Amino acid sequence: MATFRKYKTKKGMLWRYQILVGTDTVTGKRKYKTKGGFYTKKEAKLAADEVEKKINNPNFLDNENITFGEVYERWIANYKLTVKESSFHIVELQYKSRILPILGNKKINQITTIECQDLINYWYSIPLKYYKVLFNSITRIFK
Incomplete structure (x- = not known):
């Protein structure tokens, strides 16, 4: 599930998303995928949905578990x-x-x-x- 935030830059107000990818097996910390620079929340949501599809794809290589x-x-x-x-x-x-x-x-x-x-x-x-x-x-x- 993605979270969305609005932030301020010199260009004006932009949106970013953050997706929980998993946890680091060595440190135990959560790993996130974050990307910003979207002018609307809708653009950020579309991009986040694409990333979530890739992550949830069974052919996606999960670097934490692959030997x-x-x-x-x-x-x-x-x-x-x-x-x-x-x-x-x-x-x-x-x-x-x-x-x-x-x-x-x-x-x-x-x-x-x-x-x-x-x-x-x-x-x-x-x-x-x-x-x-x-x-x-x-x-x-x-x-």
Whole structure:
């Protein structure tokens, strides 16, 4: 449910909406989607309705609950269509043997930069010759 407020700017009185999206799993604080700059309440309501439709859509990716493994599954299905079968199998093997056992069950929004760096340092210390390739593979998933 959206809330609407009128506020004053140099341009005059404008409207904005605020929608509760969910709560942050780490901090427990509520997360809101806010946008302003509407000249009428009706314009703000139409824009808020569009955002609420996207949020309530079952295909909407809820970053709070999606895991790295789920994002990988979506990515690998698209990746398979763009490369040769031999290349696909090599990449799939790398993910399944080195990346998914470590990051697969973690929620995507809880994976930190430091955690990724520690993983790369670990691969380097093994010594794993293709640690840069694995790093680039993880980067593709996050993008």
